[in-house]
Amino acid sequence: MHYSPIPLTSLPSILAYLDPGTGSIIIQVIIAALLGGGILLRTFWKKIFRKKSKPEDTTAESPSEVTSKGDQS
């Protein structure tokens, strides 16, 4: 689905039994767009970070190493 930037003169038709409030809908779409962008960025960075650090992490947590540590004690 495609979401276009928000023209402030038009609203999605929101059916709710309580009035969600025009201003409340508009401001949350703006805030959410900013924050959602942040989350996307965060997820993106996490992925890159994970890709880079993955090999090291795997070695550190490998079961064989845990076992050998256990054997020594």
Added chain:
Amino acid sequence: MSGQILGASFRDPSGFLFTRAGKLYRQVNQAYRPDYDLLLSSGLYQRLVSEGLLISHAEATVEPADPGPAYKIIAPEVLAFVSYPYEWSFSQYKDAALATLKIQKIALEYGMSLKDASAYNIQFHRGRPILIDTLSFEINKEGKPWVAYRQFCQHFMAPLALMAYRDVRLNQLLRVYIDGIPLDLASRLLPRHALLNFGLFSHIFLHARAQQTYADKAVEKPKINIGMSKQALLGLIESLESTVRRLKWNPGGTEWGNYYEITNYTDAAFVHKKQLVSEWMERIKPKIAWDLGANTGIFSRLASQAGGYTIAFDVDPAAVEQNYRQVKVDKEQSMLPLILDLTNPSPAIGWYNRERHSLGERGPVDVVLALALIHHLAISNNVPFSQLAEFFYDMCHWLVIEFVPKSDSQVQKLLKSREDIFTQYAQGDFEEIFEERFDIREVVKVRESERYLYLMERRKDFQK
């Protein structure tokens, strides 16, 4: 229609609560059928109930209260006591807000969303906040903004921000504003430095401004599909969550926080009083107890330990906060600390004054504890003994009440700066007046003190 429809249950066309033959039911209407079915079939109901976030229910086979639109009748698990946000301490309020957001996040995983975020839909059950409105979920349409965002900000964000940034007593505004604190009012009441908090800046200040800007503007019908992606919606919820999480308040200069240290109780007197209350609770075995003027709940716990669900009321938000923190640490399930000013108890509010109940409407209970209390009511607030007796008679079957004589230093302190107009404040008058409505079952002088502890039982033969 048969059955009494509850006064607060008229807004949502999805259904309503009613009572019949003393049992509580919720009618689910046909209009809500797809949402109700998805709630159950998606596994969301199971997940929330198992995490203690949603009240459980059983489908019932009773006659609907309004057969026309009826789809199903459910019987929800019954709460021991219904409390309101203006009775919660800071942490209770915060936990209620976080529970709402957690529920919303889980609901989104199952393709559903909360269609309301009313603080009144959260109750404390077995020591934890729980959603009691099974019909609060709707099928989430991808791209739809959160319809309950305004309500969440008014019911939770604004009160919590005001409590944390301005004064913890400001949740009392909810008594006036039943649909949450108007955001323009919250913006005016919050200190300037609250603007530096990005969450508050956006969810309260900007939000209030947007509400004002669009209050009277006609908005065109949609021409294109606009809205928010799931990522964006999650971003919004997470922002609300982190903003709430960062709001903090700690009980500092509490009015009664060190009460037990400043009374003229010796250790022996304190132990004796505890022992008496404990024995009487074991004897009465109350199902529900109210401790009025409970402070941090030391004596309330004697009632809950005897098996009774105990509401520990106190006027001091700091004492209630400390009590609630204790409940959380010890995972107590039958103790509910609440804020209450007995000289002006919670009134009935809302449409027709029928949506939220007064304190009296939520009674009477098996036992009321009124320990070290009556001198505050009789002297600080000038309430005559006759009215006190009338009040307790309406509130309880058993009454554990402590008489604090005039010679007591606590009473002397109350009289220090005022004329002593309380000629009737004597033990003889107290007994005589209370005996009109109560049978005195026990009277014991508390060791090493001048105080007396009474166990009274409501008289069946009293004619009003």
